[in-house]
Amino acid sequence: MNIEAGGERGFASDNQASVHPEVLAALAAVNTGHQPAYGDDPVTARLAEVVRGHFGERAEVYPVFNGTGANVVALQALTQRWSAVVCPESAHINTDECGAAEKIAGIKLIPVPAPDGRLTPELVDRYATGFGNPQRAQPAVVSITQSTELGTVYPVAETAALAAAAHERGMSLHMDGARVANAAAALDLPLRALTTDAGVDVLSFGGTKNGLLLGEAVVVLNPDAVRGVGFLRKSSMQLASKMRYVSAQLLALLEGDLWLRNARHANAMARRLAGAAAGVPGVEITRPVEANAVFALIPPDAAERLRKRFAFYTWDERAGEVRWVCSFDTREEDVDAFAAALAAELG
Amino acid sequence: MNIEAGGERGFASDNQASVHPEVLAALAAVNTGHQPAYGDDPVTARLAEVVRGHFGERAEVYPVFNGTGANVVALQALTQRWSAVVCPESAHINTDECGAAEKIAGIKLIPVPAPDGRLTPELVDRYATGFGNPQRAQPAVVSITQSTELGTVYPVAETAALAAAAHERGMSLHMDGARVANAAAALDLPLRALTTDAGVDVLSFGGTKNGLLLGEAVVVLNPDAVRGVGFLRKSSMQLASKMRYVSAQLLALLEGDLWLRNARHANAMARRLAGAAAGVPGVEITRPVEANAVFALIPPDAAERLRKRFAFYTWDERAGEVRWVCSFDTREEDVDAFAAALAAELG
Amino acid sequence: MNIEAGGERGFASDNQASVHPEVLAALAAVNTGHQPAYGDDPVTARLAEVVRGHFGERAEVYPVFNGTGANVVALQALTQRWSAVVCPESAHINTDECGAAEKIAGIKLIPVPAPDGRLTPELVDRYATGFGNPQRAQPAVVSITQSTELGTVYPVAETAALAAAAHERGMSLHMDGARVANAAAALDLPLRALTTDAGVDVLSFGGTKNGLLLGEAVVVLNPDAVRGVGFLRKSSMQLASKMRYVSAQLLALLEGDLWLRNARHANAMARRLAGAAAGVPGVEITRPVEANAVFALIPPDAAERLRKRFAFYTWDERAGEVRWVCSFDTREEDVDAFAAALAAELG
Amino acid sequence: MNIEAGGERGFASDNQASVHPEVLAALAAVNTGHQPAYGDDPVTARLAEVVRGHFGERAEVYPVFNGTGANVVALQALTQRWSAVVCPESAHINTDECGAAEKIAGIKLIPVPAPDGRLTPELVDRYATGFGNPQRAQPAVVSITQSTELGTVYPVAETAALAAAAHERGMSLHMDGARVANAAAALDLPLRALTTDAGVDVLSFGGTKNGLLLGEAVVVLNPDAVRGVGFLRKSSMQLASKMRYVSAQLLALLEGDLWLRNARHANAMARRLAGAAAGVPGVEITRPVEANAVFALIPPDAAERLRKRFAFYTWDERAGEVRWVCSFDTREEDVDAFAAALAAELG
Numbered sequence A, B, C, D: 001m002n003i004e005a006g007g008e009r010g011f012a013s014d015n016q017a018s019v020h021p022e023v024l025a026a027l028a029a030v031n032t033g034h035q036p037a038y039g040d041d042p043v044t045a046r047l048a049e050v051v052r053g054h055f056g057e058r059a060e061v062y063p064v065f066n067g068t069g070a071n072v073v074a075l076q077a078l079t080q081r082w083s084a085v086v087c088p089e090s091a092h093i094n095t096d097e098c099g100a101a102e103k104i105a106g107i108k109l110i111p112v113p114a115p116d117g118r119l120t121p122e123l124v125d126r127y128a129t130g131f132g133n134p135q136r137a138q139p140a141v142v143s144i145t146q147s148t149e150l151g152t153v154y155p156v157a158e159t160a161a162l163a164a165a166a167h168e169r170g171m172s173l174h175m176d177g178a179r180v181a182n183a184a185a186a187l188d189l190p191l192r193a194l195t196t197d198a199g200v201d202v203l204s205f206g207g208t209k210n211g212l213l214l215g216e217a218v219v220v221l222n223p224d225a226v227r228g229v230g231f232l233r234k235s236s237m238q239l240a241s242k243m244r245y246v247s248a249q250l251l252a253l254l255e256g257d258l259w260l261r262n263a264r265h266a267n268a269m270a271r272r273l274a275g276a277a278a279g280v281p282g283v284e285i286t287r288p289v290e291a292n293a294v295f296a297l298i299p300p301d302a303a304e305r306l307r308k309r310f311a312f313y314t315w316d317e318r319a320g321e322v323r324w325v326c327s328f329d330t331r332e333e334d335v336d337a338f339a340a341a342l343a344a345e346l347g
Helices: A021-029 A042-055 A067-078 A100-105 A121-127 A156-168 A180-187 A229-235 A244-254 A258-278 A300-306 A332-346 B021-029 B042-055 B067-078 B100-105 B121-127 B156-168 B180-187 B229-235 B244-254 B258-278 B300-306 B332-346 C021-029 C042-055 C067-078 C100-105 C121-127 C156-168 C180-187 C229-235 C244-254 C258-278 C300-306 C332-346 D021-029 D042-055 D067-078 D100-105 D121-127 D156-168 D180-187 D229-235 D244-254 D258-278 D300-306 D332-346
Strands: A060-064 A083-088 A108-112 A138-145 A172-177 A202-206 A216-220 A293-297 A313-316 A321-325 B060-064 B083-088 B108-112 B138-145 B172-177 B202-206 B216-220 B293-297 B313-316 B321-325 C060-064 C083-088 C108-112 C138-145 C172-177 C202-206 C216-220 C293-297 C313-316 C321-325 D060-064 D083-088 D108-112 D138-145 D172-177 D202-206 D216-220 D293-297 D313-316 D321-325
Touching: A021 A244, A021 B021, A042 A060, A042 A216, A042 A244, A060 A067, A060 A229, A060 A244, A067 A100, A067 A138, A067 A172, A067 A202, A067 A216, A067 A229, A083 A121, A100 A108, A100 B229, A100 D108, A108 A121, A108 D100, A108 D108, A121 A156, A138 A156, A156 A172, A172 A180, A180 A202, A180 A258, A216 A229, A229 B100, A244 A258, A258 A293, A258 A321, A258 A332, A300 A332, B021 B244, B042 B060, B042 B216, B042 B244, B060 B067, B060 B229, B060 B244, B067 B100, B067 B138, B067 B172, B067 B202, B067 B216, B067 B229, B083 B121, B100 B108, B100 C108, B108 B121, B108 C100, B108 C108, B121 B156, B138 B156, B156 B172, B172 B180, B180 B202, B180 B258, B216 B229, B244 B258, B258 B293, B258 B321, B258 B332, B300 B332, C021 C244, C021 D021, C042 C060, C042 C216, C042 C244, C060 C067, C060 C229, C060 C244, C067 C100, C067 C138, C067 C172, C067 C202, C067 C216, C067 C229, C083 C121, C100 C108, C100 D229, C108 C121, C121 C156, C138 C156, C156 C172, C172 C180, C180 C202, C180 C258, C216 C229, C229 D100, C244 C258, C258 C293, C258 C321, C258 C332, C300 C332, D021 D244, D042 D060, D042 D216, D042 D244, D060 D067, D060 D229, D060 D244, D067 D100, D067 D138, D067 D172, D067 D202, D067 D216, D067 D229, D083 D121, D100 D108, D108 D121, D121 D156, D138 D156, D156 D172, D172 D180, D180 D202, D180 D258, D216 D229, D244 D258, D258 D293, D258 D321, D258 D332, D300 D332
Parallel strands: A083 A108, A083 A138, A138 A172, A172 A202, B083 B108, B083 B138, B138 B172, B172 B202, C083 C108, C083 C138, C138 C172, C172 C202, D083 D108, D083 D138, D138 D172, D172 D202
Antiparallel strands: A060 A216, A202 A216, A293 A321, A313 A321, B060 B216, B202 B216, B293 B321, B313 B321, C060 C216, C202 C216, C293 C321, C313 C321, D060 D216, D202 D216, D293 D321, D313 D321
């Protein structure tokens, strides 16, 4: 194979990044002989142990392939056939999973307008209605994303308040943690503080956007809230036969502090980028930069030209808002080069 | 991490095998910088080219995570909401996917008793009925497995006859090719001869059981037979964001002859094992050994004791039939050690 | 409207029959003023009372539109998202509901060859397997039809044995009772004896084939076995807004003995027909005539000619087997005319 | 049975009304002898003819049981497995069908805030996005309700503009016509003018709320826009076996002008009620009264007391808004009595 040496490090998404060398090394390390398939292997057993260390003794880990898979398995495990899930309008499950929650799980999503991507107990109160009425899909889950799709972070108290609001109504709290490491880094707290201890019932733990080749996990924090996760993972086509190779990647993140180093770096790069961009006349940073994403208004023609050199997405066509995401492998020079190009473009 | 050095090479399944070193090397080779996500990367583009080389100019490749995923995406693309799929009772989609075809795709499976795991045009004629009758799920696909779950191989003429039987009825032919490489090796034919040229419409191409870490592909051979594969892959949670790392593995198999070397070796090891076992009194080989699996009757207590040293499955509890599967990484000494143990056990 | 006076009374199916005059009268009787919708009306309340009288104090009744609806709501209430249902190959849910169980409920059906349409504990033992194995859809329900699609009837002891076999495995017993009244009449037992008291968990109670315009009911005999019936009925599109008009029909059957009179008559007509036909040279009655259906082998060309005057279906094209079904409104002269024509045809 | 003579005629919903005597008479008229099941009967054939008279020569009619059934069959016929449907937030398919569209069809609903219950081309433009992007469920249908759940009516030009907006994007236009007769009466136009001629592709034609016992129909106006309606009706549990009795009811409405008489009367009663209520101090009519529903703000405690005598629903708890619906069988004296009670209550 003769693939050209590989792209610029752009700002399109943290899923365009490469794989951290320690993760590749972990794959090589487990590549010895045969192992039981489907998770009955020692690598996965070790992962379970490490996950309990991070999330508490009741935590159960189910490695899966991707974030959509983690979310849809989690939501199925938390719901009945007649359930609804309350989520922000901007939730990945609502906007970017090609309707998988509805299609695979038959779930009704109740999307809630939430300008900064965060739900509140008041919004839950307003949108989770119709309990007991057979005309209404029954609200069963509040689903939040941490850090959010809009680059914001729920403080622990807000998550805890949402958990309380959910539990009061007999609902569960699901956290889409595709970037939960970035949130933990931003809050400077252990993973457990913003999940288990805040009342989250099930976490979709993200690895791919934090340096893995691929690999996420459904982490059940409250086993009383779920049913049939193992069967759902398989029937939802998320059960890896050679699971040790997924588990090894997750272990590479979680056994030491790679998860945190990677996330801290990405967050720092986003702050650096936001800082530089904010100083460029004609650029308006539109949202708090709390994790690894920066949202900004820039003139569309400037965006067009910049995109020739640096990958990034337009987030909101109407508003002219763009999104820049930093990764574990974003370098200071990548940020500085982009900031310089931005300044030159708008200068 | 300190995982013990790794298991014996047993005969439980080719999905308990390790990853071929050339595949790990391919992962490292593409691990440079950022690349577009979701398949818009040069590695995946190169894979598409290579797949066309193997399967013909109309072939389209959609990398996915696992075999169940490949099958369910393929079947959805070939069916309507009211369709049925005719398959052998022993088909993986019927027995080992936790009902994913029914659950995810809403498909009715029509399982056909087929003692050696192979369908025939006569069986299709008998089981594909009720066309036009709204009380009946409409037969839309004939699904066969190559090589079969019972270790047998469809000669090209049989596949072609099934394709004709399907097409005459307005149905399509799907091939679950989790072990299609083993079939090609057994038949000593290029992949195209037993798929595209035999009239197969869509192939689930298997990589995981042939030396990958994980990775399969929906290979559309007849684009006129399918609808919406790209959307179905995503909504069925089978779209890898960092797809270059799945594509690179598939490329490692298909760009050269690794797919064939691996499959030939596994088949040869199965023949070696069958030959040795057949000579042991008290062992009855129950099925033709045409690919990489050996089925045999041995006394249950002997099986029980052997299993303490070598992993393998009982296939049919009632009959006392066991299954031994060989892999790309099964060594002659593994086979010989097992055969010796078998002889000692039954001697 | 000027529709011609209406067909011969043929033998195609009891769902081609008319509506019993007492049922039409019951509709007129409840047609006064407004009533709460969706079942909160006094007619439905009275039905609940009457159903408890027939089936025991724990029985709950959920009127629905049709038999497929009753079956699919019942099966959903008895299963999880990863469940399988063991049923005879000839079960209506398997052969004549256009895949609704799979499509609507995502259930895997495990069809069991059962020559006379009846399951046995041995067959359950053989086909309900894989408990706890995530690769397998988990067997959750045994579904039987009473009287069967082949005109046979389960004696109470056989039903009880199946209930025991199901319950031992943590499964439930569902009875498709589209013709349960015919079975009760044949066994000369109260409804409760062959359902609740025999260990059935949920019954699909059939009305349409026994003289209603339309109307069936999910009758929950063991409330501990189900979840969410009310929500499932609505989300499965089986909740009538003007429910009093469905309930009134079911009441017309069940408040007095209309259900039994109708069923007895239909059964008697089938016996009369079988008796007459058995005496015709060239006719072979192929199955025990235990309820209201007669199966017979007759020469295909004779069948073809007879069908010009009397509606009936060929059941098995290959075998040349036909089916004759009698209804509450089949008259002795209808049977005698048909028998005479049959004799003349084959004389 | 001894059900008490029947309720007051309240204002809770037109589905709490009785059955029009002409409809009951039509049932009796077709109750002669046997007829082919599943729609192959002369009553249904005649209905098809009459429907073509109303909706144009290409119109096809599929009788079903209820409105949710009509909507979900229609939407399935118009969509693929990866489709989204754009509808107003207040749409019955979004709020009152227990998630059936998502659960049964796997469709993603995109609910659009629309204060008066009506979509516009601008809203379609804003919410139907992501065409071709595999991360997004693909917008395939615009679904509107006529008359709307908020008692408003789309003028023909608005429907035509929505049809154009849908068709431009390769989407279809579905009309939930649970109360389409009320809309036609309000607009004083033939049914065809506001459906077929305005570009509607499929209509859910409502009968139950306009005087039937039960019975709706999927009316396909543009056969090129749909696939598999007959199979979808059966697999969605909406195929009546004794269909002549559903068809006869629809015929009773449509063969003469009963549909229009009933609708006009209900609309007139709503206007009478609105007129009377508007004159009561403390009552604020909140929406245009264009069909048979009146929305008003009244003090919650007054609502509570009035409800003891007259059935009606609170529409919006927060706002204190109530809804009063009139039916074909609402009498002037019912309206006047209610208006008097309202005045007395608030006087």
